[in-house]
Amino acid sequence: MKFLLDDTRRRALRIILVALLAVFGGLSVSAPALGDSVGEEYSATVFGNVKIDGEPIAGVRIVVDGGGYTAETVTDSDGRWSIGVPEVRNYNVTLDESTLPEGISVLEGGATQEVEFGLTDRVAKNFFIGEGERNETSIFDQIVSRFIYGINFGLMLGLAAVGVSLVFGTTGLSNFSHGEMVTFGAVAALIFGVGLQLPLFIAIPIAVALSAGLGWSLDAGLWRPLRKKGLGIVQLMIVSIGLSLTMRYIIQFVIGGGTEQLPGFDSPKINLFGAVALSSTDLMSMGLSIVVIIAFAYWLLRTKTGKATRAISDNPDLAAASGIDVDKVIRIVWIMAASLAGLAGVLWAYFRPGIKWDMGTQILLLIFAAVTLGGLGTAFGALIGALIVGVLVEMSGLIIPADLKYVGALVVLIVVLLVRPQGLLGRKQRVG
């Protein structure tokens, strides 16, 4: 009677460990275990890395218990450990201080600490160890670091959201299959970057190019014929839901139900200032998003096609009457939306981290929240909306439990629809 795959309930952003000195010791689910692993038969994993001043400490005993389950392991020569757990729930992780070298102890939070799964089924737990000196993370540093994470997340979300907004603006379609276009980009990067072992700077452009191809073929093979057939927007919306289901399960068919990782997802964190630590992939992801968004803005504001796109969003009939080839522009919009979504998918794979068949569906509603907040059909509104949603999701983690982070954004979505349905940048019009 289990008629739905229950993986979708394990959704979330990774938990941000502010007091993180050690690097992420990451394991891919499919790859052979790097650390000393126990409980590998379970899909959920608590893992970590015991290091002091960058030097791994081997042979430290780690115990995970909770929900009637207890397991223990010792760190390997790289200081890594990993314990599989049967359920996604809170666990107590204990670092046996007597197995640490002389004079070294856990400095913060005590030897037993609680870990909480976010929306993924992997969670990192690293202990802050050292000799005596204490390094408290102030609330201010936490706010700053969450804010920066939120900007990073928001930029990624923005890349996906402008596509939804452009498609809505030009065709009136609320595209529920956009989440799968996000997943598609990540899966393409996985196939070329991990499967074919191409370097990332080649694999990611290929993934974006393939996404563009997906956008082209979806418009050519599905959306354009349906426009010609004269389907109403509600019908189109339900078609997009059917497409979303189809693509989602085809992706599961191809890559299976597990989580895969792109190369470099566990790149070390660099301490920037205060307690703000970002990895090089975080920094590159933000840089890349900003460059692409600026290029996109130039395209939309300055080029002929960009202007035509805005004209069609404004008034399709008038645009057609003034000689704009509406179908051609919509084709370009689909290609644009799909390639931006594909790039967002690659970045989302690093942010989560991990590639999973339903990763796009997990952020679909956040994308809709961003688009609605900014104003349906306005590309720049979607960007602003995405940044606000991103920061809100990350910052709300300071107050509400990590697994309710998305609720804040969804409440904002509903509230915006109530008080200002045209969004921040949209024009006031009747939506009732």
Next chain:
Amino acid sequence: MDWGSILNNTLAGFLTPTTIAFALAALGLAMHFGFAGLLNFGIAGFMAIGGYGYAISVLTFGLPWWAGMLVGVLGSVVFALILGIPTLRLRGDYLAIATIAAAEIARLLFLTTAFTDVTGSADGLFGFNSRPDGSGFQNSNPIPQGTYGFGPFTYNEQTLWVLVFGLIVLTVAVWFLWALMRSPWGRVIKGIREDEEAVRSLGKNVFAYKLQALVIGGVFGALGGIIYTAAQNISPGVYVTSLTFFIWTSLLLGGAATIFGPVIGAVIFWVIQAFLSNLLPALSTSGILPVSTTQASTLRFVLVGIGLMLLVIYRPQGIFGDKRELTFVK
């Protein structure tokens, strides 16, 4: 390949608590979308609230099962009001996004570890159907212990009790919807679907009618969730957006603006699901289909998606619908 067991399991899909639950939820959507034209993409939320309302009332507050089910229904009424009062003034696609978001909020609240004591978070709840103090749903089972039925329709006394109860609820719901739709109230509702402004100009309070429709459909959805929960444990992983989409598929299969369409649609949906979930892995083990068994069982959801698309494109009125009473107005 064991065609006998495939056929047997397929036929069993005709009548299960899940089929009845789907039929009830699809009936609720028929009220919302088929008759009132409301694009509700949050039916999974109504079902979750019905199911959790029942389970939590029994486990946490020690209510007898019938009172728990009433609480579940009342919960969905409150949810419909909270959702409907602000959002029903929105245009169709905005309403769709608002309802899907509301259903996700409900699911995340049932999933979070913050309320584990009450909701059981990711593990869900169990042990509410049979209570040690005799107040559970199965404690009131009048059917003596044993095995009943024949062939694919063989049930133990517990499943049979859920089925009997579910069928009674479904029959009442079908009758109620039928009676409503031939009443003056039903004509106004259909009028709103066809042309809201015209009905408004006749002096009807369109908003109040829509809200009543949302509440009634939501109650059907909650009853679906309750029947589903009465047959097994409750877990938040069930009430995801895919559930909503599967119920939409059932509804559109049978015909959105019909009384029996949603029920027959749900039956067809589950018979096909049962057939494919038995056939595809069997094809894979016997080497006819060159994929693994896990991949083979994934294929049936791909087929659901394709089926939904084809249905909406080529037969939007469903199998039993009347093209003149097309619900996709714009």
